Amino acid sequence: MTDTTTVGxxxxxxxxxxxxxxxxxxxxAYREKEYGIWQSWTWAETCDEIQxxxxxxxTLGVNPGDHIAxxxxxxxxxxxxxxxxxxxxxxxxxxxxxxxxxxxxxxxDHCSARFVVAEDQEQVDKMIDVMDDLxxxxxxxxxxxxxxxxxxxxxxxxxxxxxxKGRDQKADLQGELDKRLAAQDTDTTCVMLYTSGTTGRxxxxxxxxxxxxxxxxxxxxxxxxxxxxxxxxYMPMAWIGDFIFSIGQAYWSGFCVGCPESPETMxxxxxxxxxxxxxxxxxxxxxxxxxxxIRMEDAGxxxxxxxxxxxxxxxxxxxxxxxxxxxxxxxxxxxxxGGLLITGPLKNTLGLSRVRVGYTAGEAIxxxxxxxxxxxxxxxxxxYGQTEASVFITQQPDGEVRADTVGTPSPGVELRxxxxxxxxxxxxxxxxxxxxxxxxTKDTKDPEGWVATGDAGFIEKDSGHLRIIDxxxxxxxxxxxxxxxxxxxENKLKFFANVLETVVxxxxxxxxxxxxxxxxxxxxxxxxxxxxxxxxxxxxxxxPEVYKMIQTNVEEVNASVAQxxxxxxxxxTRFLILHKxxxxxxxxxxxxxxxxRNIIAEKYDDLICALYDxxxxxxxxxxxxxxxxRKGSISATLEIRDAATFARKKVAA
Amino acid sequence: MNTQxxxxxxxxxxxxxxxxxxxxxxxxxxxxxxxxxxxFDIREGEVRAIIGPNxxxxxxxxxxxxxxxxxxxxxxxxxxxxxxxxxPHQIAEQGIARTFQNIALxxxxxxxxxIMTGRLTHMxxxxxxxxxxxxxxxxxxxxxxxxxxxxxxxxxIQAIRKTPVGRLPYGFQKRVELGRALAAEPKLLLLDExxxxxxxxxxxxxxxxxxxxxxxxGTTIAxxxxxxxxxxxxxxxxxxxxYGKKIGDGTPDEVxxxxxxxxxxxxxxxx
Numbered sequence: 001m002t003d004t005t006t007v008g009x010x011x012x013x014x015x016x017x018x019x020x021x022x023x024x025x026x027x028x029a030y031r032e033k034e035y036g037i038w039q040s041w042t043w044a045e046t047c048d049e050i051q052x053x054x055x056x057x058x059t060l061g062v063n064p065g066d067h068i069a070x071x072x073x074x075x076x077x078x079x080x081x082x083x084x085x086x087x088x089x090x091x092x093x094x095x096x097x098x099x100x101x102x103x104x105x106x107x108x109d110h111c112s113a114r115f116v117v118a119e120d121q122e123q124v125d126k127m128i129d130v131m132d133d134l135x136x137x138x139x140x141x142x143x144x145x146x147x148x149x150x151x152x153x154x155x156x157x158x159x160x161x162x163x164x165k166g167r168d169q170k171a172d173l174q175g176e177l178d179k180r181l182a183a184q185d186t187d188t189t190c191v192m193l194y195t196s197g198t199t200g201r202x203x204x205x206x207x208x209x210x211x212x213x214x215x216x217x218x219x220x221x222x223x224x225x226x227x228x229x230x231x232x233x234y235m236p237m238a239w240i241g242d243f244i245f246s247i248g249q250a251y252w253s254g255f256c257v258g259c260p261e262s263p264e265t266m267x268x269x270x271x272x273x274x275x276x277x278x279x280x281x282x283x284x285x286x287x288x289x290x291x292x293x294i295r296m297e298d299a300g301x302x303x304x305x306x307x308x309x310x311x312x313x314x315x316x317x318x319x320x321x322x323x324x325x326x327x328x329x330x331x332x333x334x335x336x337x338g339g340l341l342i343t344g345p346l347k348n349t350l351g352l353s354r355v356r357v358g359y360t361a362g363e364a365i366x367x368x369x370x371x372x373x374x375x376x377x378x379x380x381x382x383x384y385g386q387t388e389a390s391v392f393i394t395q396q397p398d399g400e401v402r403a404d405t406v407g408t409p410s411p412g413v414e415l416r417x418x419x420x421x422x423x424x425x426x427x428x429x430x431x432x433x434x435x436x437x438x439x440x441t442k443d444t445k446d447p448e449g450w451v452a453t454g455d456a457g458f459i460e461k462d463s464g465h466l467r468i469i470d471x472x473x474x475x476x477x478x479x480x481x482x483x484x485x486x487x488x489x490e491n492k493l494k495f496f497a498n499v500l501e502t503v504v505x506x507x508x509x510x511x512x513x514x515x516x517x518x519x520x521x522x523x524x525x526x527x528x529x530x531x532x533x534x535x536x537x538x539x540x541x542x543x544p545e546v547y548k549m550i551q552t553n554v555e556e557v558n559a560s561v562a563q564x565x566x567x568x569x570x571x572x573t574r575f576l577i578l579h580k581x582x583x584x585x586x587x588x589x590x591x592x593x594x595x596x597r598n599i600i601a602e603k604y605d606d607l608i609c610a611l612y613d614x615x616x617x618x619x620x621x622x623x624x625x626x627x628x629x630r631k632g633s634i635s636a637t638l639e640i641r642d643a644a645t646f647a648r649k650k651v652a653a
Numbered sequence: 654m655n656t657q658x659x660x661x662x663x664x665x666x667x668x669x670x671x672x673x674x675x676x677x678x679x680x681x682x683x684x685x686x687x688x689x690x691x692x693f694d695i696r697e698g699e700v701r702a703i704i705g706p707n708x709x710x711x712x713x714x715x716x717x718x719x720x721x722x723x724x725x726x727x728x729x730x731x732x733x734x735x736x737x738x739x740x741p742h743q744i745a746e747q748g749i750a751r752t753f754q755n756i757a758l759x760x761x762x763x764x765x766x767x768i769m770t771g772r773l774t775h776m777x778x779x780x781x782x783x784x785x786x787x788x789x790x791x792x793x794x795x796x797x798x799x800x801x802x803x804x805x806x807x808x809x810i811q812a813i814r815k816t817p818v819g820r821l822p823y824g825f826q827k828r829v830e831l832g833r834a835l836a837a838e839p840k841l842l843l844l845d846e847x848x849x850x851x852x853x854x855x856x857x858x859x860x861x862x863x864x865x866x867x868x869x870x871g872t873t874i875a876x877x878x879x880x881x882x883x884x885x886x887x888x889x890x891x892x893x894x895x896y897g898k899k900i901g902d903g904t905p906d907e908v909x910x911x912x913x914x915x916x917x918x919x920x921x922x923x924x
Contacts, residue, residue, distance in 0.1 A: 034806070035799065035802035035803065035805075035806060036798075036805070036811070037802075146807070146865065147865055147868065147869070149868065150664070150665045150666075150868075261811045261812075262809065262811045264811070264812035265811050265812045268812070
């Protein structure tokens, strides 16, 4: 088994590709559903496709050290483009495909990208818009030519034609390609990823081959990922996680990466592929559970009863089985029966039947939610990571899985908590630098290699697991001096299916207040069953019955917050339901769907003032940005409600 | 404008000579005159719109073109030949496909199967070999499926491939109907109010698909539409009808400045 080898000569992604093309020649490397059929490419075919494109890049005159931006959804062609870029010594820079043109322009300008590989007309149009302002951008390689027949092609290149050109000129260019491949080593830059940045402009995180390959090696061994495994690549390509799962780990262990037919078909494609290794953010699991619950509510009485009985039993037995505890024979038979009738078919529908290792990260996950999936027998675990660490900082080993921790340090990672509670790590995956930003690099990574995460947390004494409280800079104090950690409260609120997103304010104030976004799917279904008519998100959000329901949720959270010794001051005294969903296009969320607190506070300043000055209703107007970049505004009158709070638990003196 | 020559539009498409000419068409239902002495042509490669207030006779005109109605007077010329009275399926075989104002899909069938029915005129194998899945039937099915899958990909409806169309929202049903018409690989595509009842976003999508069909496959398109903004944006030439008569014909700009058209839409006092 190759997993036991040391990195040795396999110190770059292109070298791993060559090895895989030899030892896994006939095994599938990529699968993609197109025209309703799963197409697949073996490692040998993949190697040929990538080399042809790399030769094509040489015909364009790509130099070592150039940056090549990749903009597209998860398709084998774009993964090939990344490795082809690496092969000619260039640095691939994947971008978020739903970003608007000006966001892309900033990144392209910052990294002086000379070429872009773009998916289709939509992306090419964005590039044409910004091309004149970007001095360095010379050309765009596009994959899907539809709609562009009459475009001026002087700076546009067809992906497949470029590959063909590369094949045609192979005799002349192979020598140059070999020379460039030989010149690379473990310190060559592997990829540059722009962090979405909850504050300020995105920063380009430079990751070397060492970062990616050492991390992939360690974590593949941790979870015993091997060539027979498979994943479904559906998270944005610009996100480090996708790069590690679909390139780093896939190339290290030689497993197969499946690509969905379109973003909308992901769920069906997941069921067809049945991956053994799966990652999804808590939001995804939450949405899945909500849809299961909604469909169960519409099911017949007998089915509902059966579902309830089986799930109640599975909830007790499932996690124990996963943790390898011994179970009585009767319980085992019952669990097996439940699997036959309910949990088996359910897992199959969800596409999770074969999942051997499942991870979730990015946000806290509700204990109920977590237990649901584990009771189905899905080995869902948590990890904690960031782009700067090549993802992995901590992860939960099999058999030590809990909802409230993020696990023990990943292979090769050292952890340190400073006196202010901030988490630091040192690891083989720790990034090289921020591109063209030595100041930020210095602020984040000290000379000894310790990297500040910006998160506040602590290590549990008994288990050695890390627990994260909040972003370190968001942790503040209320006026009375007690600790304020907004995320702690927000997570508790978000565990309710009704609440999609929430922002809690309270730093340097007497009390805490909250903005709430309802979950349109869950609340909409509830409204339907209760004969509440609505025509838009805004109307549903302002409905008194919805307010009543959310108020109950807020008060339940307050009761639970009151139990916490450190954070009992963070109870929400007043709240409102926002008239629009927080959106990345409006800059309120990052592209990875994290709230940008300061921007929201600034934008909705009038609402925050109203929450604190005791008024019960406020009219406001908000600017919104549509997907095509046009702007409009919506106005609304919002109701503000008081929520009951509970006596604070006394800190033991 | 010379009637026989080709010309190139501002956005670089070549518009050929007329492929369809209707000459002096009059259509009566008993005493009601639905269409009164109308003539116009549809050129190869163009997007031709027929507009007019409710009851102007637009849908009747489309029904004449695709052979569903037989006019009492007048001639229909297709590809330079006078067309005799034909059944609609014979006309479909000539390369004319259409969609309907009120969606006419098989509600219980999946998107895929509905679009497959668009291939019917192209199927040659007999019923028995199809039943036995034998001989030419198998190869034919595969070839037809490939064309249908390309249509599905083109219209971006992969996610609803297996969904029964009765369960789909209206905008998607319209798209499936367009898909079925496209699957027939028509030379001339007739669209009866493709955007009726859609919101702005759905209209934008549909406009894009119509333009792409015209652009990618060179399909000639004749469409009826109420939304003036859409018509003026996507049509090369517009015929305006009112009370069964043609009151205007020309480019969107010409039609927009035509006094009769303005009167018909804004209304004038009838003496």
